[in-house]
Amino acid sequence: MFNLKPEAMKLAINLPKPQVYYLKLPALLLFVLTLITSCNTEDTYLDENADLQRTIVEVLDSYGSESEGSDNESTQSRMNRPTFRTLNVALARTGLAGTVSSNRLTVFAPTDAAFEKYGLNQRNIVSTLGVETLRSILLYHAVAGTVFSGDLPSNGFVATLNGASVEVNVGSSVTINDATVVIADIEARNGVIHAIDDVLFPPTQNLVELASSFDPEFSVLLAAAIKAELAATLANDGPFTVFAPTNQAFMNLLGVNTVQEAIDAVNGLAPEDLAPILLYHVVPGRVFSTDLSSGPVETLNGSFDLDLETLTIDGNAMLVPSLLNVQATNGVIHVINSVLIP
Known part of the structure; x- marks a missing residue:
């Protein structure tokens, strides 16, 4: 031998x-x-560490390969692994595959089963949604930088490449909006993937369109914005955060009994009288409830005083807890029950 x-x-x-x-x-x-x-x-x-040699797109693609997985992985375990074929096709067809492969990102990745909830698959997703809409949806699933599950806020909002933010809640499970993270911290060469069981849909309406969609709840506010010549600014510029008084709030201020009477009263005011009042309700940027703290809050017309313990503004107007953080394409709405007077 x-x-x-x-x-x-x-x-x-x-x-x-x-x-x-x-x-x-x-x-x-x-x-x-x-x-x-x-x-x-x-x-x-x-x-x-094999995934650390691959881009995010390559890692997603590997989950659809029967040859992937360790030798110790059981057949049943491999069968239960999620696949991301629809997501990869969507990234390729929208021209975002290169972006997701070459930038350091965090991707909330809907599984194929998540897309199937809406009747979407790799064969029909582009024809059903269209390239531009699909591109906007995909960007809403991506966050700049590498954010592992342990780095996510326990209760807060994270800005996406779409411009709008997703809401994150960490408890017995991790949820992104209404989706649950089913596999966290899948590492890739240029970032990290969190697999989710639902598709995230971004806001599609600007602030004015969003307020109008609640019709007639904010019809007086909208009439005031038009009269003050601020409606176009609130629709096309921003982002802004609007503390939006309800119709009842205007009726109480104006001492009238109907919405139409309130609208008539608002239309009887001069734009230069209305504009300062409305601007006192607008804060620059996207400011979510989790970003707020008690004390002065700077608006486009001075500052108001916020008390988070009582959820009141200037000791009078109250934030409506069930109607906070309503997102638009160019900002956020928080509903209040009184009109703020600067």
């Missing part, structure tokens, strides 16, 4: 037998065992 030179053979023969069999053989076995263990450790390391 071994090609020993004659001198080595003589040396071996002349050694005491206990040394040959009780010292040399265990040493050889120990060497072999160490070699095997080190090889297994290296194989495991390479298996666990």
Whole structure:
């Protein structure tokens, strides 16, 4: 088995037998065992870190491959692994695959089963939604930078590449809007993936359109914005955060009994009288309830005082808890029950 030179053979023969069999053989076995263990450790390391050599798109694609997964993974486990074929097709068809592959991102990745809830799959997703709408939806699933599950806020909002934000809640499970994270922290060379069980849909209406969709709840506010010549600004510019008084709030202020009477009263005012009042309800930027703290809040016309313990503004107007953080394409609405007077 071994090609020993004659001198080595003589040396071996002349050694005491206990040394040959009780010292040399265990040493050889120990060497072999160490070699095997080190090889297994290296194989495991390479298996666990294989995704770090691939981009986000490549990692997503690997979940659809039957050859993927470790040797120790059971057949049932492989069958239960989510797939992302629809997402990958959508990224490719919208021209976003390169963006997702070349930038450091965090992707909330809907599984194929998540898309199927809406009758969407890799064959019909583009024809059903259209490229522009689909592109907007996909950008709503991506966050700049690498954000692992442990870095997510326990209760807050995270801005996406769409411009709008997703709401994150961490409890017994992690939810993104109404979707639950089913696999967290799938690492890739250029970021991290969190697989989710639902599709995230971004806001599609600007602030004015959103307020109008609640018709007639904010019809007086909208009439005031039009009269003050601010409606176009609130629709097209921003982002803004609007503390929006209800129709009843205007009726109480104006001392009238109907919405139409309130609208008539507002239309009877001069734009220069209305504008300062409305601007006192508008804060620059997207400011969610989790971003607020008690104290002065700067508006486009001075500052009001916020008390989060009582949810009141200037000691009078109250925030409506069930109608906070209503997102528009260009901002956020928080509903209040009184008109603020600067």
